[in-house]
Amino acid sequence: xxxxxxxxxxxxxxxxxxxxxxxxxxxxxxxxxxxxxxxxxxxxxxxxxxxxxxxxxxxxxxxxxxxxxxxxxxxxxxxxxxxxxxxxxxxxxxxxxxxxxxxxxxxxxxxxxxxx
Amino acid sequence: xxxxxxxxxxxxxxxxxxxxxxxxxxxxxxxxxxxxxxxxxxxxxxxxxxxxxxxxxxxxxxxxxxxxxxxxxxxxxxxxxxxxxxxxxxxxxxxxxxxxxxxxxxxxxxxx
Numbered sequence: 001x002x003x004x005x006x007x008x009x010x011x012x013x014x015x016x017x018x019x020x021x022x023x024x025x026x027x028x029x030x031x032x033x034x035x036x037x038x039x040x041x042x043x044x045x046x047x048x049x050x051x052x053x054x055x056x057x058x059x060x061x062x063x064x065x066x067x068x069x070x071x072x073x074x075x076x077x078x079x080x081x082x083x084x085x086x087x088x089x090x091x092x093x094x095x096x097x098x099x100x101x102x103x104x105x106x107x108x109x110x111x112x113x114x115x116x
Numbered sequence: 117x118x119x120x121x122x123x124x125x126x127x128x129x130x131x132x133x134x135x136x137x138x139x140x141x142x143x144x145x146x147x148x149x150x151x152x153x154x155x156x157x158x159x160x161x162x163x164x165x166x167x168x169x170x171x172x173x174x175x176x177x178x179x180x181x182x183x184x185x186x187x188x189x190x191x192x193x194x195x196x197x198x199x200x201x202x203x204x205x206x207x208x209x210x211x212x213x214x215x216x217x218x219x220x221x222x223x224x225x226x227x228x
Contacts, residue, residue, distance in 0.1 A: 043218040
């Protein structure tokens with residue numbers, strides 16, 4: 001079964017450093033998303049991306065965050081200057097193009113970001 | 117902004133007992149989705165409800181979408197230890213938005 005893959009599974013960084021989280025969405029999907037989940041809390045929407053541009057973003061997704069689809073397969077989330085409160089599990093998700101199926105988002109296993 | 121409330125936060129049941137989690141949105145939803153997250157895992161899609169009053173079943177799981185499309189429930193009949201995890205509802209507000217607003221989830225523990 002096709003799946004969303006994320007790397008690395010765990011990223012440890014120092015406060016103030018830049019990190020790039022990587023995702024390979026399901027190959028025929030055209031909508032891509034990033035969510036985060038602080039330990040023990042609910043999943044929170046960060047951003048959605050379609051046709052090489054951001055289609056929606058939440059108030060969490062401030063100027064420190066950016067997303068990119070550098071090639072035909074990868075979708076990345078960059079945090080320019082990490083803060084302690086950025087520590088969380090970051091999930092990438094993707095959904096298909098046609099009909100109701102595009103509403104179903106398939107999640108990757110996540111990258112655990114630890115900011116020290 | 118849209119808020120999705122989910123209760124209860126935790127539920128402990130004996131194996132074989134039933135379990136229900138409830139979800140309420142502050143606004144009318146275009147659809148609602150349910151996800152299961154095992155401990156240490158990622159959200160796994162279970163089902164999507166679109167129509168007012170819709171009821172869907174998956175084996176021992178029954179999902180309902182309210183008539184006003186603002187509330188939903190997930191009911192598990194005769195729980196098993198494999199049902200352990202956190203169940204999240206996630207709502208979409210309307211056309212043109214694919215952002216999912218998640219509830220806080222209900223963490224289910226099943227005592228063998």
